[in-house]
Amino acid sequence: MSLPLSYNLLAAAIGIASHLAYFNRGEHHLYGTLYLQLFILSFTTSLSLLTFLLHEPFTQALAKTASLTTFYLLGLYTSLLLYRIIFHPLNKFPGPFGARISNFWFSAHLKDADAYKKIQKLHKQYGDFLRIGSSDMSIIHPKAVSAIYGLKTKCRKAAWYDLTSPMISLQTARQKDVHDRRRRIWSLAFSDAALRGYEDRIRNYRDQLVFQLDAFGGKPVNVPKWFNLYTFDVMGDLAFGTSFDMLASKEEHWAIKLLGVGIEPLSWMFPVWFFRILVALPKLGDDWWKFIRYCSSKLDERINAKPNIPDVMSTLLDPYKGQQPPKEDMQMLRGDSQLIVVAGSDTTAVTLTYIIYELLRHPNHISKLRDEVSPYVSLTGDALHAKIANLDHLNGVIHETLRLHPPVPSALQRLTPPEGIQIGETYIPGNTTVFCPQYVLGRSESVYQNANAFVPERWYLYPEMIKERSAFAPFSAGTYSCIGRPLALLNLRTTLIKLITIFDIAFAPGEDGSTLREKSREHFTMALGDLNVCFVRREQ
Numbered sequence: 394m395s396l397p398l399s400y401n402l403l404a405a406a407i408g409i410a411s412h413l414a415y416f417n418r419g420e421h422h423l424y425g426t427l428y429l430q431l432f433i434l435s436f437t438t439s440l441s442l443l444t445f446l447l448h449e450p451f452t453q454a455l456a457k458t459a460s461l462t463t464f465y466l467l468g469l470y471t472s473l474l475l476y477r478i479i480f481h482p483l484n485k486f487p488g489p490f491g492a493r494i495s496n497f498w499f500s501a502h503l504k505d506a507d508a509y510k511k512i513q514k515l516h517k518q519y520g521d522f523l524r525i526g527s528s529d530m531s532i533i534h535p536k537a538v539s540a541i542y543g544l545k546t547k548c549r550k551a552a553w554y555d556l557t558s559p560m561i562s563l564q565t566a567r568q569k570d571v572h573d574r575r576r577r578i579w580s581l582a583f584s585d586a587a588l589r590g591y592e593d594r595i596r597n598y599r600d601q602l603v604f605q606l607d608a609f610g611g612k613p614v615n616v617p618k619w620f621n622l623y624t625f626d627v628m629g630d631l632a633f634g635t636s637f638d639m640l641a642s643k644e645e646h647w648a649i650k651l652l653g654v655g656i657e658p659l660s661w662m663f664p665v666w667f668f669r670i671l672v673a674l675p676k677l678g679d680d681w682w683k684f685i686r687y688c689s690s691k692l693d694e695r696i697n698a699k700p701n702i703p704d705v706m707s708t709l710l711d712p713y714k715g716q717q718p719p720k721e722d723m724q725m726l727r728g729d730s731q732l733i734v735v736a737g738s739d740t741t742a743v744t745l746t747y748i749i750y751e752l753l754r755h756p757n758h759i760s761k762l763r764d765e766v767s768p769y770v771s772l773t774g775d776a777l778h779a780k781i782a783n784l785d786h787l788n789g790v791i792h793e794t795l796r797l798h799p800p801v802p803s804a805l806q807r808l809t810p811p812e813g814i815q816i817g818e819t820y821i822p823g824n825t826t827v828f829c830p831q832y833v834l835g836r837s838e839s840v841y842q843n844a845n846a847f848v849p850e851r852w853y854l855y856p857e858m859i860k861e862r863s864a865f866a867p868f869s870a871g872t873y874s875c876i877g878r879p880l881a882l883l884n885l886r887t888t889l890i891k892l893i894t895i896f897d898i899a900f901a902p903g904e905d906g907s908t909l910r911e912k913s914r915e916h917f918t919m920a921l922g923d924l925n926v927c928f929v930r931r932e933q
């Protein structure tokens with residue numbers, strides 16, 4: 394005997410009610426696995442009750458349970474779809490129809506981890522305010538960066554930052570007070586005195602990089618690979634007191650290979666709840682969690698060591714005065730230890746690679762840089778950072794590269810406060826996930842004159858070429874901006890001038906930069922395509 398229609402309609406009504414009263418309110422991304430388990434539990438409980446308590450035949454019990462479940466889901470999803478298509482407050486904003494319905498629309502339209510390029514195309518089609526998900530907006534209005542990320546913003550970190558919860562780090566701390574407390578400790582790690590110590594620590598790796606590039610004897614070198622080996626060695630040293638020895642071994646450490654595979658799912662821009670289910674599955678999240686375990690074991694070793702020159706971890710461990718940190722703090726320290734490595738390495742390597750790429754396309758800037766830095770540089774290509782930190786053209790080249798090739802190109806997601814925010818003339822409703830893609834803003838004529846041209850002088854000689862300065866934020870802006878910025882700039886400046894002092898550089902035969910332009914993939918930061926360059930030692 395099948396169920397009377399009234400039971401099925403009741404199940405559908407419960408589906409609608411659960412959407413309106415529960416799923417449509419607050420955040421649910423942390424409970425994806427739990428909901429799945431509850432769903433399976435309810436199904437099997439209903440089946441067991443009907444079979445064992447009411448003694449119905451199994452097939453009949455199965456049919457009734459399946460019918461109730463189907464009607465419940467029909468009610469739930471019809472309500473959800475109608476809300477998203479007709480009643481959602483973001484419906485006034487343009488964007489692809491599919492994106493209104495589900496965030497999977499965007500993931501499904503990514504060809505080869507090219508989110509930043511896809512977002513640029515969509516903005517060309519739909520304008521500055523783009524609805525890119527059911528509750529998600531990408532915004533390239535020139536004033537949007539300060540409204541969303543600036544010091545006075547009421548926006549906070551969006552659900553994306555719960556990807557690895559309960560393990561949190563400075564970057565993924567969503568509660569403002571937790572973040573503020575942690576950030577105060579971290580900020581001591583980037584004082585002028587601390588930076589001078591890092592300058593000494595980094596020199597050794599820079600020399601190793603030059604040694605290895607020199608050893609190619611002018612033959613082609615795949616620059617992104619070598620800059621990655623370099624920057625991961627540097628950050629390993631600053632996080633754990635010992636490098637990954639990648640420059641010496643000329644290859645990636647196994648843990649860094651795991652990291653590369655582990656963060657790959659980020660490139661698909663899946664909704665957070667789905668991503669969390671994916672990485673909870675055996676196999677799929679294995680590489681990422683193995684990398685985290687590796688960092689944890691290195692942290693344990695580091696807690697028992699005492700470096701001669703303090704590293705970043707020295708500051709984070711300082712409050713414990715040589716004692717083992719309590720269990721509750723270890724979770725945060727583990728998060729922070731992997732953050733130092735991840736945040737500081739490929740971001741710097743990507744920037745260095747694109748600086749070389751842009752200089753090779755515009756070689757006049759190499760001679761201009763050499764002229765500018767020559768009073769401060771020794772024969773070995775080294776300079777005290779304090780002497781070169783304010784050089785106009787050097788900083789112009791770095792800024793211009795970061796503008797055109799931001800290492801974090803698109804989705805730094807923030808959540809608007811319940812009352813919403815105002816950007817220019819446009820009101821963005823509350824609880825909307827918003828972001829300002831730096832890649833698109835960096836190439837926007839509303840923000841820069843002659844936006845696609847590489848003009849380092851715009852940063853010191855032609856200020857009129859920058860129409861809205863606050864939109865330039867490759868290190869993000871405000872409370873959650875990159876705390877490692879001074880270290881990144883120190884490393885970029887000193888490494889760049891050493892490379893151009895020691896070497897003449899040229900594209901390798903047959904290289905035109907197209908693989909770098911076309912094969913680079915976004916996974917929050919960038920995994921770069923190859924760029925083959927010849928480094929030939931200059932006559933002194």
Ligand code: HEM
Pocket residue numbers: 563564565576705732733734736737738740741744799800801805867868869872873874875876877878880881
């Ligand atoms: C060119 C190099 C770099 C770029 C472009 C860059 C960019 C960024 C961006 C865009 C953010 C904001 C992330 C977010 O809101 O989710 C960030 C945060 C952060 N970066 Fe960097 N970064 C660079 C180098 C470094 C270095 C060398 C370190 C050193 C450890 C570092 C450590 C951090 C940390 C700890 C955060 C989190 C800050 C917070 O949430 O309070 N970064 N970075």
